[in-house]
Amino acid sequence: MQLQAVEPWVILSFCSMIFLVGLFGLLVRRNVLIILMSIELMLNAVNLTFVTFSRQLSDLGGQMSVFFIITVAAAESAVGLGLVIALYRTLRTVDTDEIQILRD
Amino acid sequence: MSGISPVAFYLFAGLALAFSVMTVLRRNPVSSAFSLVMVFFAFAGIYATLGAHLVATLQVLVYAGAIMVLFIFVIMLLSTDVPSLDLGRTPRWFRAAAAVVVAGLFMVMTRVFRTGGGEMAPGPYTPEAVAAAGGNTRVLSELMFSEYILPFELTSVLLLAGIVGAVAIAKRHTRKGAQDATSSR
């Protein structure tokens, strides 16, 4: 079987697919930990678009951006998980349905 | 795009898609976390396919190594390994609406990727030029310590701030704070 060369738009569509799967998780899940994981998924999808464009345009700026994004993502998950711990310690839950202090 | 093995790409892409769906849909957070690790590995594979070797390595080291360990730690710390049944609690209409919006956005984005964008002048770093200059890792490292030195230094500041912030947030409250927390409940 002879597969055709991978067109850039196929990779990009794949990226959007992963991104939207993450977005779907963000919307429907109630567990804060899984929501954070969904966000990681979305970040990864964006990273892949950077790398794709970097390859397509023969410019290493895209890959350079990915480094910085990975750094920010690391910091973000550290702070985010710290927040989850603080939240759990205060409210004894990580369920967003039960975290509605602002509403009342 | 030449130089990309379609077999490798579709393999890794299929794996990534399958595991990402599992990440989002699995009830058990630990199960989700391990699915996510698989997604990260698959992504590393795609990066390698695309010739971004340094990114692939970092993906494995930072994401699959550091970040996932952090996740697992927190899950264990909170002992929430009991199956999370939250997915069933979101209203049916909400899930349907989310699916519709997501599908719609997918259509829009794909359309943009297929048709949008004009011709852009390619840069100097073609795969051949990179290979001639000593490989992806070498070229990127040189760039990072010359042209991108200022953002690179700034990330160290960001990481420091992240560390301080994470510690400050997650730190157990002092006696006074703990009393406040209990009395307010």
Place this chain on the structure above:
Amino acid sequence: MLALIPLFPLVGFAINGLWYALVQSRPGAKKASSGVTGTIASLAILGSFLVSLRVFLQLKGMPADARFVEQTLFSWIQAGELSVPMTLRVDPLSTLFTLVISGVGFLIHVYSVGYMSHDETPGKFFSYLNLFCFAMLMLVMGASLPILFLGWEGVGLCSYLLIGYWYTDDEKASAGKKAFIVNRVGDLGFLLGMFLIFTTFHTLDFAAIRDAFHHTSGGLLPAGADFATLSAIGLLLFVGCMGKSAQVPLYVWLPDAMAGPTPVSALIHAATMVTSGVYLVARLSFLYDAAPMATGVMAGVGVFTAFLAATIAMVQSDIKKVLAYSTVSQLGYMFLACGVGGYVAGVFHVITHAFFKALLFLGAGSVIHGMHEEQDIFKMGGLRKKMPQTFLVFTVAWLAICGLPPFSGFFSKDEILWLTYSSPRGSVALWVLGAATAVMTAFYMTRLWSVTFLGKPRTDEAGHAHESPWVMTGPLWVLAILSAVGGLMGIPHHSWLQGWLEPVIHTSHELAPGVTASSEWVLMGASVAGALVGIFIALRFYRDLPAVARLRERLEGAHKVVFNKWYVDEAYEAILIRPLMRLSRGLWRWLDVAVIDGIVNGLGRLSAWTGQSAKAIQTGSIQVYALVALLGLFVTVGYLIYGSF
């Protein structure tokens, strides 16, 4: 230069007013004496009198056709077609008024220094008085109707403030309110008249309106105006005059206004403010010439006012009330004069009346001062010996108002009566009423004079009355001289006044059919004879007071009606005030409480309900918000993508 005339009193007002408001009104602060504050105020008026005199001499030196001085200070109102610059203009008519206002005003200020010496807050009093003079001078110097109206309202305000000067007394405070409210009715007429003038002539400047009358298109009327419009303008403005100049049916505030200090009564409610209606009519004489219906009404109202007020004055026992009704009566005369086309005679009577009525009021004030605030003439008597100076000047004023030659009142009143008889717009009926009023005037003034000054003291107070200090008698003497000789400016057929006012007020010497010039002398003799008869009857009658009392008992019913002022106030109460109160209360209950409050509260409830209903959307779930936001993104981006292809 012109601006200095009103500026002096304004500065005086500012000095005294600020000094009082910032320093003296603080609790425990020492009040300035009437000597200091009164000197400041008097000097301010003296300054404006001297400038007025200078302007008068300047005008006198000009050719008769071009006698006016003008000064534009700044642009006041500028809106579309309407343009009102703050312009002061002095012509032969205004200059007479500025002289009278500042001159008589100065004398009254000086007099007040003595009269208000026992008052607690003279600083306040003199600041009000100066403010009044400022407003009154603006009224007569304004070159257009809005500026006149500014002064018109300003004097109304000061009148209100000064009537209620002793505001702790409830009756005096409500007298001030009454004056203010009754004047509002008149001011409405004034405003409507002003609007009508603007829509008809597209200008509010007196000179411009006058020009419109000179550029008539073939007929008597200026372009764009017809008889009905002119009559309406004349009548509406006359309604304004009714309020300000106390004509029937809006005269009721003036007798009550006597609650104010006596110098105020003399200045505002006799000499100046109440004559501003006559000034307005004289100023617009060219308009009234073309509106015979309005002048007919004016003459009728004027003579009726004169007659009615004279009957009331005959039975009042309060010295100031008698003078107040006398003022209303004399104002009626002035409008009678204007109504029959004798604007010059009206202005002439304004001037002589300012002299002798101010003198009467100030003399009465001197009596009241000497009697320690006693105002009932039947508790006086025999003051001739106790207060010789006051008696002498009061006598001069009495003769003047009775209309005996050669005192000033004779000339002006006789002129009016002659015109009433001889003018094409006059009639015999008007003359009969006017002449009867003249007899009654002589009667009630003689009554006042004889009961107060002649005979023996009837109370201990009267026995111990004392003459007033020189600061009060001095102005009285000056006014007495003016009252005596003031009429000489208008001797029939050699009238200086008529010539002087000719550029402003065109006088026709037309006679009604069937009237001969020689009958003037007959009428003159008749009016003198009438005055003498009135004086004689009153003197005979009031020599024997017990007999008067007996007669009064016999005529109990009639006396009561007249003494209670024909029950006009009570009628107003029943016809106007009570239904209005009931209407207002109804409006409050039904319109305010039910409808307007209902709407307001309903709006409040509506927003509360909206909030309650919309609260459901605010789930507090970030994921729902995110979904909605993404939906918006999808719609927007989708439109951009698919909409553009």
